[in-house]
Amino acid sequence: MLVSAAKMLKDAKAGKYAVGHFNINNLEWTKAILTTAQELNSPVILGVSEGAGKYMTGYKTVVGMVNGMMEELGITVPVALHLDHGSYEGCLKCVEAGFTSIMFDGSHYPFEENLAKSTELVNVAHQLGLSIECEVGSIGGEEDGVVGMGECADPNECKTIADLGVDMLAAGIGNIHGKYPANWQGLSFETLDAIQQKTGVMPLVLHGGTGIPADMIKKAIALGVAKINVNTECQLAFAAATRKYIEEGKDEQGKGYDPRKLLAPGFEAIKATVKEKMELFGSVDKA
Numbered sequence: 001m002l003v004s005a006a007k008m009l010k011d012a013k014a015g016k017y018a019v020g021h022f023n024i025n026n027l028e029w030t031k032a033i034l035t036t037a038q039e040l041n042s043p044v045i046l047g048v049s050e051g052a053g054k055y056m057t058g059y060k061t062v063v064g065m066v067n068g069m070m071e072e073l074g075i076t077v078p079v080a081l082h083l084d085h086g087s088y089e090g091c092l093k094c095v096e097a098g099f100t101s102i103m104f105d106g107s108h109y110p111f112e113e114n115l116a117k118s119t120e121l122v123n124v125a126h127q128l129g130l131s132i133e134c135e136v137g138s139i140g141g142e143e144d145g146v147v148g149m150g151e152c153a154d155p156n157e158c159k160t161i162a163d164l165g166v167d168m169l170a171a172g173i174g175n176i177h178g179k180y181p182a183n184w185q186g187l188s189f190e191t192l193d194a195i196q197q198k199t200g201v202m203p204l205v206l207h208g209g210t211g212i213p214a215d216m217i218k219k220a221i222a223l224g225v226a227k228i229n230v231n232t233e234c235q236l237a238f239a240a241a242t243r244k245y246i247e248e249g250k251d252e253q254g255k256g257y258d259p260r261k262l263l264a265p266g267f268e269a270i271k272a273t274v275k276e277k278m279e280l281f282g283s284v285d286k287a
Contacts, residue, residue, distance in 0.1 A: 001070050001071065001079070002066065002070070002080065002081050002098075002100040003078050003079065003080055003100055004080060004100050004101055004129060004130055004131040004167075005019070005080035005082060005100070005101040005131040005133075005167065005168065007078075008043040008045075008078050009167065009168055009203035009226045010201075010203065010226075011043075012043075012203065012226040012283070012286070013201060013202075013203045013224065015282075015286065016221060016282070017226075017281060017283050018221050018226050018228045018281040018282065018283065019042075019044065019045055019227050019228075019283050020209075020228055020230060020274065020277050020278055020283060021045040021046075021047045021082060021227055021228065021229040021230070022044065022045070022046065022047060022230050022231070022234060022274055022277075023046075023048070023052065023231035023234070024047065024048060024066075025055065025056075026055075026056065027065065027069075028263050028266065028267045028270070029238075029270060030046065030065060030069055031073070031267070032267050032268075032270035032274065033270070033274055034073060034075050034079065035073060035271065036274040036278070037274075037278070037287075038073070038076065038077055039275075040278050040283075040284045040285070041284065041286070041287045042077060042278045042283040042287055043077055043078040043079075043283060043286060044078075044079055044080075044278075045079075045080045045082050045101070045227065046066060046080070046081050047082050047229060047231070048083055048094075049084045049085060050083070050085070050086060050087065050090045053083075053090075059083075059093055059094050059097035059098075059099065060097045060098070062081070063081065066079075078287060080101045080131065081098075081100050081101065082099065082100075082101035082103060082131075083101070083102040083103055085105040085135075086103050086104055086105060087105070088106075091103075091104050091121050091124075092124070095124060095125070095130065099130070100130055101131040101132070101133070101167075102121070102125060102130060102131075102132050102133070103132070103133035103134070103135070104117065104132065104133070104135075105135045106118055106134065107136060107137060107172070111136075111157055114134075114161070115161065115164075118166070119164055121134075122134075122164045122165055122166055126165065131167040132167055132168075133166065133168040133169065133227075134161050134164070134166045134169060135172075136153040136154065136157045136158045136171050137152055137153025137154065137171055152172055152174060152191040153171040153173070153191065153195060155194040155198045156198065158171050159198040162198070162199040162200075162202045166202070167203070168203045168205050168226070168227055169195075169202055170205040171191070171192070171195050171205075173187050173188045173189075173191045173192045173195075174186065174191070175187060175207055175212070176208045177207065177208045177231075178208070178210070178232050179211060179232065180211040180212070186216065187216050189219060189220075189223060192220060192223045192224070195224075196224035199224075202224075203224070203225075203226035204223075204224045204225045204226065204227075205225065205227040205228075205229065206220050206227070206229065207229045209228040209229050209230040210230055210232035211232075211233070217281070218280075221281070221282065228277075230274075233273055234270045234273050237266075237269035237272065237273045238267075238269055238270055239266070240269065241265035241268065241269035242262070242263070242265060242266045244265065245262065245265045245266075246262075
């Protein structure tokens with residue numbers, strides 16, 4: 001059922017569109033993203049951070065939920081289950097649990113150590129037919145305790161990692177996780193262009209997709225980005241819809257306190273956000 005992300009991203013890079021990577025945090029998130037992808041006939045990547053994996057009681061639980069849901073909902077579009085910002089140990093656990101794609105984030109290690117660990121994990125992933133993403137130059141903000149200032153990656157280091165045969169490369173180009181501050185300088189397209197020139201057909205990944213203006217997203221796709229990560233935007237939409245439901249007192253009307261009713265507006269808000277992103281990324285009808 002689940003597939004590696006390698007083919008969908010090669011197709012995206014060649015077709016000048018991007019596949020959305022949407023982080024899942026629970027059943028509502030997963031169901032909203034899968035149903036929207038099916039409705040729009042779009043490939044999709046379900047991202048799981050180590051923190052979210054722990055919250056959902058472990059990677060085997062996540063794999064069981066996603067596989068069961070895809071079968072019950074009759075999902076036919078390509079879906080990859082991907083570890084987001086994984087540690088070395090986390091990557092091995094996800095491989096064992098049945099994930100079809102992993103990301104090793106060794107950006108906080110000295111480059112030689114990042115290279116050695118990336119080399120080993122690329123071999124493990126490819127022996128099993130899984131796709132792997134590696135990172136060079138840290139992404140700003142905080143992601144599961146890894147704090148980055150949004151440094152731009154060194155294009156030569158990107159080429160060295162790309163040459164290991166990784167399926168996708170996350171390169172820091174001034175992007176950050178979470179909300180962008182008012183004084184954000186924007187993406188460094190100069191860095192992105194230099195990286196693409198060194199890495200050729202390799203699909204590039206844009207982390208911190210929340211809050212980047214649409215014109216910058218489109219320019220990034222034109223310069224080789226084939227995977228864009230979105231998490232905070234879905235969380236904000238979910239929180240706003242849930243707040244509105246409670247502030248309007250709907251949880252006190254009839255059985256409005258039933259969690260299935262309480263979480264329904266947030267579920268619809270995630271669907272609307274995912275739809276908007278898939279349309280912006282150009283992945284609609286690309287399944």
